[in-house]
Amino acid sequence: MPCWPPLRAVLLALAVVSTCVGCAGKQSASGAIRIGMVTDVGGLGDRSFNDSAYAGLVRAKTDLHVDTTVLQSRSAADYQINMTVLANKEYDEIFAIGFLMARDVTEVAERYPQRHFSIIDAVVDQPNVTSVTFKEEEGSFLAGALAAMTTKTKTIAFLGGIDIPLLRKFEAGYAAGARQIDPSVKVLVKYVGSFEDVASGKELAGVQFSEGADIIYVAAGKAGLGAIDQVKERNGAFIIGVDSDQDAIAPGKILTSMVKRVDIGVFRVSGQAAARKPRPAHLTLGLKEGGVGLTDFRYTKSVVTPAKLAVLAKLRAAIIGGTLVAPSTREELASFKRIPL
Amino acid sequence: MNATLAAVMAILGLTLIKATPLIYAALGGVLSERAGVVNIGLEGILIAGAFTSVVVSGATGNPILGALAGVLAGMLLAAILAYVTTRLAVDQIVAGTGLNIAALAGAAFGLVLVYHQPGASHEVPALGRTGETVLVVLAFVAAGVLHLVLTRTPWGLHVRACGEDPSAADSAGIDALKTRFWAVVIGGAIASLGGVYLSLAELDLYSDGMTAGRGFIALAAVIFGRWTPLGATGAALFFGFFAALQFSLQRAGVPSELLQALPYLAALVALAGFAGRVRAPAADGVPYVRS
Numbered sequence: 001m002p003c004w005p006p007l008r009a010v011l012l013a014l015a016v017v018s019t020c021v022g023c024a025g026k027q028s029a030s031g032a033i034r035i036g037m038v039t040d041v042g043g044l045g046d047r048s049f050n051d052s053a054y055a056g057l058v059r060a061k062t063d064l065h066v067d068t069t070v071l072q073s074r075s076a077a078d079y080q081i082n083m084t085v086l087a088n089k090e091y092d093e094i095f096a097i098g099f100l101m102a103r104d105v106t107e108v109a110e111r112y113p114q115r116h117f118s119i120i121d122a123v124v125d126q127p128n129v130t131s132v133t134f135k136e137e138e139g140s141f142l143a144g145a146l147a148a149m150t151t152k153t154k155t156i157a158f159l160g161g162i163d164i165p166l167l168r169k170f171e172a173g174y175a176a177g178a179r180q181i182d183p184s185v186k187v188l189v190k191y192v193g194s195f196e197d198v199a200s201g202k203e204l205a206g207v208q209f210s211e212g213a214d215i216i217y218v219a220a221g222k223a224g225l226g227a228i229d230q231v232k233e234r235n236g237a238f239i240i241g242v243d244s245d246q247d248a249i250a251p252g253k254i255l256t257s258m259v260k261r262v263d264i265g266v267f268r269v270s271g272q273a274a275a276r277k278p279r280p281a282h283l284t285l286g287l288k289e290g291g292v293g294l295t296d297f298r299y300t301k302s303v304v305t306p307a308k309l310a311v312l313a314k315l316r317a318a319i320i321g322g323t324l325v326a327p328s329t330r331e332e333l334a335s336f337k338r339i340p341l
Numbered sequence: 342m343n344a345t346l347a348a349v350m351a352i353l354g355l356t357l358i359k360a361t362p363l364i365y366a367a368l369g370g371v372l373s374e375r376a377g378v379v380n381i382g383l384e385g386i387l388i389a390g391a392f393t394s395v396v397v398s399g400a401t402g403n404p405i406l407g408a409l410a411g412v413l414a415g416m417l418l419a420a421i422l423a424y425v426t427t428r429l430a431v432d433q434i435v436a437g438t439g440l441n442i443a444a445l446a447g448a449a450f451g452l453v454l455v456y457h458q459p460g461a462s463h464e465v466p467a468l469g470r471t472g473e474t475v476l477v478v479l480a481f482v483a484a485g486v487l488h489l490v491l492t493r494t495p496w497g498l499h500v501r502a503c504g505e506d507p508s509a510a511d512s513a514g515i516d517a518l519k520t521r522f523w524a525v526v527i528g529g530a531i532a533s534l535g536g537v538y539l540s541l542a543e544l545d546l547y548s549d550g551m552t553a554g555r556g557f558i559a560l561a562a563v564i565f566g567r568w569t570p571l572g573a574t575g576a577a578l579f580f581g582f583f584a585a586l587q588f589s590l591q592r593a594g595v596p597s598e599l600l601q602a603l604p605y606l607a608a609l610v611a612l613a614g615f616a617g618r619v620r621a622p623a624a625d626g627v628p629y630v631r632s
Contacts, residue, residue: 042460043549045458050460072459074446163596189591190592191597191601194550194553197550198551199539199543199544199551199553200588203355203359203588207589222460222461222548226544
């Protein structure tokens with residue numbers, strides 16, 4: 001939301017003032033490194049993206065003995081205010097969780113050149129910002145391959161939150177993985193248009209099932225919870241979860257989850273911060289780095305047979321070895337060619 | 342041919358599912374506005390119904406009790422709006438907007454209090470398929486009953502009189518403030534069922550933002566339906582149909598943003614077509630102060 005500049009100045013000033021009321025001492029009592037995190041509007045409790053980032057922060061707190069704080073954002077207007085609050089409190093590292101905050105990180109990082117920031121899922125070109133991105137297409141490729149090997153109706157589906165480039169990485173990788181296994185498998189694609197509208201997520205999953213899909217890969221934030229609710233009522237159908245390990249939400253109905261280890265990204269950067277070392281400008285986490293991947297199929301072992309696991313292992317090795325490049329856009333998907341295994 | 346028929350049936354079924362929460366919210370809006378109180382707070386009332394019903398169902402293990410509590414919460418929220426807009430003559434738009442913000446934030450805070458996690462509740466015992474069917478049918482029954490109440494009963498006449506000219510109603514011996522108060526509160530009860538439907542019938546959880554603007558679509562349905570219960574129901578079905586249609590039309594290669602805008606474009610076109618032919622209750626949105 002564009003904000004009238006003088007008003008924004010006042011708001012920021014207020015944020016600064018309220019901050020300084022709260023900070024008797026700017027350093028923590030123990031003198032420990034302090035790491036702050038600002039969630040996006042999805043917020044904690046999404047059992048997905050933000051929760052995964054939070055897990056990394058919790059691990060940093062216990063393993064690295066750093067002090068941590070999380071500020072949640074109720075609306076996009078909170079991003080800059082929350083970051084400014086942490087910057088004013090002289091936090092040693094400030095995480096912005098989500099591409100939605102890219103512009104705000106750029107502005108705040110410019111104003112506070114002596115502070116260091118990290119942004120997840122976006123690239124911000126600033127000397128004091130680490131951009132942490134993931135090769136979602138690689139994990140999604142494996143998810144698509146598994147879905148194509150598992151479907152009985154020769155039809156699988158992708159359900160995204162909002163149709164944006166980030167989500168298309170999931171979509172393209174998934175469709176390519178399915179094509180690698182069996183080009184005759186149909187991939188239905190729909191978007192909810194929201195990451196929060198749980199009911200619409202459920203309804204759209206219902207539409208995709210009725211269109212013949214028996215497996216849906218859902219990358220739709222909280223709206224994805226609706227799709228999981230839908231699959232509970234259907235026999236022989238599966239959801240593939242995303243970001244966090246969602247397998248336990250509906251045991252046996254979630255084939256696997258394409259886990260995006262935002263926690264690893266957060267923990268890695270935190271480790272550098274805790275050691276008071278410089279942070280990299282860009283951290284890209286793919287299959288090779290353990291940044292993305294599938295879960296351990298602990299509830300779906302009967303469906304995910306050793307033969308399928310062997311194929312997945314081969315594909316994984318091919319991606320890590322560089323002989324197979326998972327497409328990350330629809331254009332790359334259009335020109336994607338299967339490779340002989 | 343059979344596949345086409347199945348697709349059409351699927352869209353019609355989905356239309357009912359999409360329209361039901363809108364119908365409840367729009368009916369609540371109609372009753373309130375016919376008495377002269379614009380209810381911008383419908384979204385907040387949906388949230389209150391959705392959130393409270395889940396919490397109470399989770400705590401008692403009884404979804405029926407949860408649904409009743411959801412309705413009670415909707416009435417309570419509406420009563421606040423009713424009180425400040427009738428007795429205190431506060432600007433109705435400001436009060437309703439305040440209601441929406443309070444409900445959204447209250448539910449978000451409530452999640453932390455009750456479930457010790459922000460964002461979404463746990464899954465709770467829900468009304469299930471039967472409950473969902475009952476609530477869909479009840480929405481249409483409610484529309485019919487409200488139509489009869491407004492057109493055939495003395496109280497309905499009083500409500501309409503207060504929406505047109507509260508001062509004249511008052512001098513005719515109708516307590517305009519009291520009539521407005523109860524119209525808003527009962528409207529809140531009806532609207533809250535839309536929230537109960539979303540969280541406890543269609544789903545089994547509450548999640549922040551899950552009402553996703555349905556209260557505002559319902560406001561449009563009130564106007565599009567010319568402030569009548571049957572018209573608003575028709576408008577809700579119209580919006581529901583286009584939402585269902587875009588769900589089924591979406592496929593690879595078709596820009597999904599364009600299709601997602603379809604229900605709203607349809608609403609715009611429809612409202613533009615009605616321009617000049619619709620007339621709100623004369624005193625709709627005007628605080629009444631006894632002189």
